[in-house]
Amino acid sequence: MPLTPGSQLGVFTITGPIGVGGMGEVYQATDTNLKRQVAIKVLPASVAGDADRLARFQREAQVLAALNHPHIAAIYGLEKTPDGTALVMELVEGEDLSRRIARGAIPVEEALPLARQIAEALEAAHEQGIIHRDLKPATIKVRVDGTVKVLDFGLAIAVDAPGGVSASTSGSLTTATMTQAGMILGTAAYMAPEQARGQTVDKRADIWAFGAVLFEMLTGQRAIPGEDLADTLAAVVRAEPNWTLLPPGVPPALVTYVKRCLHKDPKQRIPDIAAMRLALDGAFDTAASSVGGPALPARATPVAWMAALAVAVLGLSALAFVHFREPPPVLPTEQAVMHTLLPMPDAARPNVNFLSLSPDGR
Numbered sequence: 001m002p003l004t005p006g007s008q009l010g011v012f013t014i015t016g017p018i019g020v021g022g023m024g025e026v027y028q029a030t031d032t033n034l035k036r037q038v039a040i041k042v043l044p045a046s047v048a049g050d051a052d053r054l055a056r057f058q059r060e061a062q063v064l065a066a067l068n069h070p071h072i073a074a075i076y077g078l079e080k081t082p083d084g085t086a087l088v089m090e091l092v093e094g095e096d097l098s099r100r101i102a103r104g105a106i107p108v109e110e111a112l113p114l115a116r117q118i119a120e121a122l123e124a125a126h127e128q129g130i131i132h133r134d135l136k137p138a139t140i141k142v143r144v145d146g147t148v149k150v151l152d153f154g155l156a157i158a159v160d161a162p163g164g165v166s167a168s169t170s171g172s173l174t175t176a177t178m179t180q181a182g183m184i185l186g187t188a189a190y191m192a193p194e195q196a197r198g199q200t201v202d203k204r205a206d207i208w209a210f211g212a213v214l215f216e217m218l219t220g221q222r223a224i225p226g227e228d229l230a231d232t233l234a235a236v237v238r239a240e241p242n243w244t245l246l247p248p249g250v251p252p253a254l255v256t257y258v259k260r261c262l263h264k265d266p267k268q269r270i271p272d273i274a275a276m277r278l279a280l281d282g283a284f285d286t287a288a289s290s291v292g293g294p295a296l297p298a299r300a301t302p303v304a305w306m307a308a309l310a311v312a313v314l315g316l317s318a319l320a321f322v323h324f325r326e327p328p329p330v331l332p333t334e335q336a337v338m339h340t341l342l343p344m345p346d347a348a349r350p351n352v353n354f355l356s357l358s359p360d361g362r
Helices: 051-066 097-102 108-127 175-182 203-219 229-238 252-260 273-280 304-327
Strands: 012-021 024-031 035-043 075-081 084-090 140-142 149-152 157-160
Touching: 012 035, 051 084, 084 140, 097 140, 097 149, 097 203, 108 149, 108 203, 149 273, 203 273, 252 273
Parallel strands: none
Antiparallel strands: 012 024, 024 035, 035 084, 075 084, 140 149
16 A cells, blocks of 8 residues: 555655655654644555554554553554544654664663663563564654654563463464564564574563564674575574674673673573663672572682681671770769679678678779
C-alpha cells in the first residue's frame, strides 16, 4: 500500500516517509482528529496479502498494547481501511542509534546512560513475557534530549517461561521457515547463536543482542562482523568479539558483564537483563562479581591479610592499654554493697580497732 504525501488513511493525512524495511513501511502523518503527529506503519505492498505477515503485523499491535513504558514507542491504535491495515504509533523524533554509531564510537559517559535505558525497555518487555528478537541499533531511536525509545516489535513474540517460544504463536523459528521469502527472523549480526541455528529462544537471545549493541556503541564496530549473511551467521556461531577494542574507560566489572552477554552458551549467559542494568549503574564496580548471581567480595592477597591482622592487633593493644589505665569507676555508696569474710583474732574479746572502712566506702 504505497503512500504519498497528502494521501489519506482514515483520519490520518500522510506528510512524508520515515523509513522502509522488510518488516514494514513507516510514514509520518497528522491525526486530523487529535491534531498531533504520529507514525504510520503499513506492510510493504509485496507482502500485504500474505496471511502470515498480516497476522504478525496484528500481533505487533497486540504486543505494543501490552507494553507501557517510557523507553518503548507507544501504539495508539490499529487502523483498518479498504486499502489495508496500519499501525498508528508514537512519532519519535531523533536519529536511530545506527546513524549515531556511523559517526564513530560513542564515549563511555554518553553510551552507558543510553544502554541503561535500552536495558530498562527490555526488562519491561521481559516482565510481560515478551522477547523482541530483533534488537539492533536501527530499532533504537535517541531523541535530542537523550531519551531512548526502542522500536519495531514486529518480530516480538510471547514466551512460556521457562521453555522459550510459545507453541501457540504463529511462525516457527526453524531454519526452513526463516529462509522463506529470502529473509530471516532477525538480523544476523545481532542474533544469538541459538537463534541463528533455528533453536528455541528465550529472553537470553535479547540479552545477546543487547551485548552486541553495547559493544558496537563503545567501539564503533560490530561485535560479530561478516562480509555477507552466510559469513555473519557462521561468525555468530563460532567467532569471538575482539575484546581489545573496548575502550579503557569501561569499568572492569562492566566488561565482564558484556562478555557474559555475548557468551555462546545461553546457559552461561547473563540470565536476566536486570543484572545488566545494575552493572550499568556501577553496582558491581567494587567487587569481582559472579555473573548471574550476587556480587562476591574480591579475594584478598596474603599481604592484605597480614596487614589487616597487624592493624587488628594494634587496635586491640591500644584498647587494652587505655582500658587498664582507667581508674575503676566509683559507685554510689548506697549501691556499693560488699560482702567479705575476715579471720577474727584469737582473743576472747576481739579488738575492733583492727578493722576500718576505706575513705571511699569500698
